Amino acid sequence: MRANQVPTEEIKREPAAFDDRVTADGRYGRTAEPGRYRLIINRACPWAHRVVITRRLMGLEDAVSLAVTDPKQEIIDGDPHWVFTEETGSPGGRDPVLGIHALREAYLAREPDYDGGVSVPGLVDVPSGHLVSNDYDRLALDMATEWDGLTREGAPDLYPETLRGEIEEIGEGVYQDVNNGVYRTGFAPDQEHYDQAVDRLFSRLDELEERLTGRRYLAGDHITMADIRLFVTLVRFDAAYHGHFKCNIRKLIEYPALWAYARDLFQTPGFGDTTRFDHIRVHYYWVHEGVNPTRIVARGPDPRQWLLPHGREALGGSPFGSGAAPGPVPEGERVPDLR
Incomplete structure (x- = not known):
């Protein structure tokens, strides 16, 4: 879909064109x-x-x-x-x-x-x-x-064999209703498709809120691929999807558990230090002319909210399990400091 077009039917994500492993x-x-x-x-x-x-x-x-x-x-x-x-x-x-x-x-x-x-x-x-x-x-x-021998010492097991079934079950719902759900909402061709997509999105967020109220991570007691898959949408939610894509039944910050969970991940090495809110806002508000024909780029919300204490340590678990945190971000890959 071209950047200045409005879709005439529900958005469908194409499979990868090239998938060599x-x-x-x-x-x-x-x-x-x-x-x-x-x-x-x-x-x-x-x-x-x-x-x-x-x-x-x-x-x-x-x-x-x-x-x-x-x-x-x-x-x-x-x-x-x-x-x-x-x-x-x-x-x-x-x-x-x-x-x-x-x-x-x-x-x-x-x-x-x-x-x-x-x-x-x-x-x-x-x-x-x-x-x-x-x-x-x-x-x-x-x-x-699959990159054994090149990964760092202390790298976490992000896809434990014993949890793969649970990770994929969670991931399927997150993909359909959240990761892709925000796009189906934002690019809905009519009211009926919008209502269906936004209802599914927030129903799934409500389920995730309940799941994360009593546990620190989605599967197991440390970060897995399930958390990475959800985080990338949550970190863009209030900055882009809530306003730009009309995903505005609630903001992320209005979900006590999800908001604390997202901050917990953001403050973990690998998550916040790979996030650029300025790029996120500019891309969504500038490129999608069919949704935002003026190309006016929103200035908020204040990203420093992501640095507020989250209190999730009380739920137990640890980010990297038996592993350790990664080292400093390489000089050429650093993102702006929010402080």
């Missing part, structure tokens, strides 16, 4: 090698954010380099594209490693006749410049489970 043993054809791959993201995108969080928690910053595109996108041949600009640290508007201006160039390097959509995240093979995968969920899962 990268593993330590190379059993799917591609081997995890330090410096071989570059992860192209946008700080505004929740689907990309879950991969960035996973990469940081697993300590893969040195193994997989990071490239950040401009939150405003650029219209090329009538369609919005993820591009590199001077404003986001790319001299001459080109990624300094891959030499490309638009992510689409990596798609076309892989498949010259490709005419589909372009999405972030995109994992790119540096030597060839070919896109390897834009399958955000598989990328995150593989980084969490």
Whole structure:
């Protein structure tokens, strides 16, 4: 969908166009090698954010380099594209490693006749410049489970075998009603579709509020992929989805447990230190002209609220289980301090 269009039917998310898997043993054809791959993201995108969080928690910053595109996108041949600009640290508007201006160039390097959509995240093979995968969920899962030998000492088990059934059951509901639910609400083509989507969204948030009232994390006693998947939508909720997408039955801050849970994660290394509220606001309010034709970018809410005490320690558990917190954010990847 073009940035200035209003949908005429309910939004449907397309499957990943490219989904090559990268593993330590190379059993799917591609081997995890330090410096071989570059992860192209946008700080505004929740689907990309879950991969960035996973990469940081697993300590893969040195193994997989990071490239950040401009939150405003650029219209090329009538369609919005993820591009590199001077404003986001790319001299001459080109990624300094891959030499490309638009992510689409990596798609076309892989498949010259490709005419589909372009999405972030995109994992790119540096030597060839070919896109390897834009399958955000598989990328995150593989980084969490299949990059043995490259992950840091003390990396958490984000996808414990004993909890995978529970994580996926929770994840399916979160994906349908929350992660994708905010988009189905914001891009609803008519009142009926909007009412259905917004009701499902807040019914699911009500269920999650109840679940998290008596437990610190969604599954088990430490952070798992279930928490990462939910966090990326929660952290954008009041800043973008509540106003811009009309997800306004309640704000996140009006849910006592969910709001405290989200702050708990935000204050955990890997979550808040990979979040840029300025990119989030600019992207959503600027790019979706069909929803916001004036392109006026909202200034609030004050992100410093995310630093308020959460009190979730009283529920037990620990963020990384038997593991440890990741080290400092690499110099070139730091986001603005909220203080």
